[in-house]
Amino acid sequence: MPERKQLTLTQMRIGQSGVVIQIQGGHGLVNRLNALGIRAGKRITKLSSMIMRGPVTIQVDGAQVAIGFGMAHRIIVEPVQAIK
Amino acid sequence: MKILLMGNPNVGKSVIFSRLTGVRVIASNYPGTTIGYTQGFIKLGEERAEVIDVPGTYTLEPTCEAEEVASQMLDTGDVVINVVNAINLERNLYLTLQLLEKNIPVVVALNMWDDTRHRGIHIDLDKLRELLGVPVIPTVAVTGQGIKELVENIPRAISPDSPVRSRDERWAAIGSIIDQIQRVTHRHHSWFERLEDASVKPLTGGIMALAALGGAFMLIRLIGESLINYALDPLFNNLWAPVLLRLSNLMGGSGFLHDIVIGKIAGGEVNFIESFGLLSAGLYVPLAMVLPYVIAFYLILGLLEDIGYLPRLAILMDTIMHRLGLHGYAIIPTLLGFGCNVPAVLSTRILESKRERFIAATLISIAIPCAALQAMIIGLVGEHGGQYVAIVYGTLFLVWIILGFILNHTVKGFSPELLIEIPPYRLPSWRATLQKLWMRVYGFLVEAVPIILGAVLVINILYFLGVFDAIADFTAPLITGLWGLPKEAVTAIVIGFLRKDVALGMMAPLGLTAGQLVVGSVVLTMFFPCIATFVVILRELGVVSMLKATGVMVTAALVVGGILNLIL
Numbered sequence: 001m002p003e004r005k006q007l008t009l010t011q012m013r014i015g016q017s018g019v020v021i022q023i024q025g026g027h028g029l030v031n032r033l034n035a036l037g038i039r040a041g042k043r044i045t046k047l048s049s050m051i052m053r054g055p056v057t058i059q060v061d062g063a064q065v066a067i068g069f070g071m072a073h074r075i076i077v078e079p080v081q082a083i084k
Numbered sequence: 085m086k087i088l089l090m091g092n093p094n095v096g097k098s099v100i101f102s103r104l105t106g107v108r109v110i111a112s113n114y115p116g117t118t119i120g121y122t123q124g125f126i127k128l129g130e131e132r133a134e135v136i137d138v139p140g141t142y143t144l145e146p147t148c149e150a151e152e153v154a155s156q157m158l159d160t161g162d163v164v165i166n167v168v169n170a171i172n173l174e175r176n177l178y179l180t181l182q183l184l185e186k187n188i189p190v191v192v193a194l195n196m197w198d199d200t201r202h203r204g205i206h207i208d209l210d211k212l213r214e215l216l217g218v219p220v221i222p223t224v225a226v227t228g229q230g231i232k233e234l235v236e237n238i239p240r241a242i243s244p245d246s247p248v249r250s251r252d253e254r255w256a257a258i259g260s261i262i263d264q265i266q267r268v269t270h271r272h273h274s275w276f277e278r279l280e281d282a283s284v285k286p287l288t289g290g291i292m293a294l295a296a297l298g299g300a301f302m303l304i305r306l307i308g309e310s311l312i313n314y315a316l317d318p319l320f321n322n323l324w325a326p327v328l329l330r331l332s333n334l335m336g337g338s339g340f341l342h343d344i345v346i347g348k349i350a351g352g353e354v355n356f357i358e359s360f361g362l363l364s365a366g367l368y369v370p371l372a373m374v375l376p377y378v379i380a381f382y383l384i385l386g387l388l389e390d391i392g393y394l395p396r397l398a399i400l401m402d403t404i405m406h407r408l409g410l411h412g413y414a415i416i417p418t419l420l421g422f423g424c425n426v427p428a429v430l431s432t433r434i435l436e437s438k439r440e441r442f443i444a445a446t447l448i449s450i451a452i453p454c455a456a457l458q459a460m461i462i463g464l465v466g467e468h469g470g471q472y473v474a475i476v477y478g479t480l481f482l483v484w485i486i487l488g489f490i491l492n493h494t495v496k497g498f499s500p501e502l503l504i505e506i507p508p509y510r511l512p513s514w515r516a517t518l519q520k521l522w523m524r525v526y527g528f529l530v531e532a533v534p535i536i537l538g539a540v541l542v543i544n545i546l547y548f549l550g551v552f553d554a555i556a557d558f559t560a561p562l563i564t565g566l567w568g569l570p571k572e573a574v575t576a577i578v579i580g581f582l583r584k585d586v587a588l589g590m591m592a593p594l595g596l597t598a599g600q601l602v603v604g605s606v607v608l609t610m611f612f613p614c615i616a617t618f619v620v621i622l623r624e625l626g627v628v629s630m631l632k633a634t635g636v637m638v639t640a641a642l643v644v645g646g647i648l649n650l651i652l
Contacts, residue, residue, distance in 0.1 A: 028147075030468050030610065031143065031147070033503070034251065035142030045272060048285045051403075052403045054286075054399070055402050057399065062203065063505055064505070065503070066284070066395070066398070067502070067504070068500075071503060
């Protein structure tokens with residue numbers, strides 16, 4: 001069992017899934033992310049990231065959301081092992 | 085009675101609105117299509133009820149102007165039809181719970197119901213009705229399924245008087261609802277979803293973007309040119325020209341009235357652009373030069389919109405757009421601007437901050453030529469060779485980049501980051517796409533053609549009165565000295581305020597060199613917005629921002645026109 005490591009969304013690998021642990025930001029940011037279904041406890045999968053600190057795209061439930069690099073950097077995720 | 089259609093962005097409110105009221109509105113596959121509000125009517129029994137298509141919002145705590153409009157409108161309504169995306173129920177229910185806390189009757193339309201099955205989503209409808217305490221009607225707006233039941237249930241809408249909850253309490257309540265009513269079974273990735281993933285990865289996405297934009301550009305030219313060469317030019321040359329010549333004879337071949345109606349006829353032949361009369365250039369410019377490209381542009385734009393490609397382009401462009409003080413989503417107003425700057429400036433409402441809206445609107449009105457102007461640029465400058473058209477576009481692109489960079493470093497305020505939902509790819513329905521095309525083309529015909537005719541009339545009268553000669557002498561140092569254009573070109577610049585397509589058409593009889601036409605095209609694009617755009621910017625940004633934007637435009641046009649004149 002590897003140690004339970006926490007990563008930011010920007011550090012995750014593409015295709016990796018994880019559970020959102022925390023959003024490090026003010027009320028406004030938390031509200032906006034919540035409204036798109038991104039909140040603590042939610043399982044997400046990183047789909048892609050753009051080069052040069054571009055946006056990160058994730059899958060959350062039935063939706064895909066693109067998140068600017070700075071915001072993605074403030075979303076803390078605990079990776080889960082992929083279940084084949 | 086006033087019925088509000090409310091829901092998250094891109095859940096199909098506008099399609100339901102059209103189904104309910106018969107009023108056609110622009111619907112597209114990206115969040116933020118509806119930015120103002122549209123009103124229609126529906127018969128409920130004997131009563132006529134007003135229906136309002138409210139811009140999409142995720143919460144009643146607004147985060148941008150379109151959302152502000154939505155939450156303000158809530159106070160004015162009597163019933164809410166809450167349109168909910170069935171394939172993304174959990175997130176959509178947040179707004180639903182907020183609505184249920186308000187003292188207003190609600191009925192829920194569970195839209196995109198047909199998508200749930202192949203996505204392996206099972207929803208227990210009866211249980212959902214019980215837990216929410218309001219009617220829940222499954223609908224498929226694009227096919228019309230469930231709309232009748234929805235209408236029947238409007239009178240049954242109730243306000244269950246939910247207790248007001250905090251944000252976390254709402255999410256907890258939603259979690260419990262979802263656990264009880266929704267089951268998701270595993271299924272394999274579809275071909276569409278693989279394409280979706282590929283279009284937001286740097287390498288494959290970049291290739292797809294180049295292919296999409298390059299393909300779009302070539303298709304627009306192909307369709308536009310074909311319409312001109314095989315339909316409209318033959319029509320005007322073979323059928324309309326003889327009619328005009330006979331009419332010209334009847335009217336005595338010259339004179340004030342003759343010149344207004346038919347224009348100057350040289351050598352017994354009608355030159356539709358240079359004979360500047362109501363029935364010659366007044367009809368030829370809008371119908372045979374501009375209309376073909378308006379049709380071609382909006383057909384291709386409509387397809388890109390309905391497929392759902394634009395938000396993906398926004399992701400790819402995000403890094404570049406940040407250098408211009410914008411984020412990737414500003415690419416959508418920018419692309420709309422290639423059709424017409426008016427809806428483009430309006431759609432900057434999807435951007436969150438005032439600073440972004442100012443930068444986006446300024447850049448659009450300076451560097452993005454509308455379809456009408458582009459048609460004239462391609463028609464007139466293109467005669468001298470494609471390289472000159474390329475210089476015009478290249479210059480405007482450089483202006484867009486450099487000016488955006490400057491504005492980003494000088495305009496005070498803050499530009500937030502990109503945060504958007506990306507809709508799934510959908511196969512556009514031809515009916516819906518063609519209907520949208522028709523709405524836009526019809527809009528062009530009823531709005532542009534009368535202004536063009538009016539402009540031609542005014543120009544002829546001013547010529548006759550000699551007003552233009554006086555202006556031309558006065559502005560000659562600028563027009564000739566700085567831009568290297570003949571002093572008569574000032575008339576075109578002045579008329580550019582009315583219609584830029586007509587204005588460029590006015591440069592045709594001046595016998596300009598290719599280089600002068602390039603300068604003229606660029607200056608006309610940049611110098612000043614047309615009156616319609618001017619009014620919209622004024623209304624959207626206020627007087628101060630409008631003056632600032634105008635200052636930027638005039639300065640940039642002077643500088644760039646001068647530089648081009650020196651180089652060419």
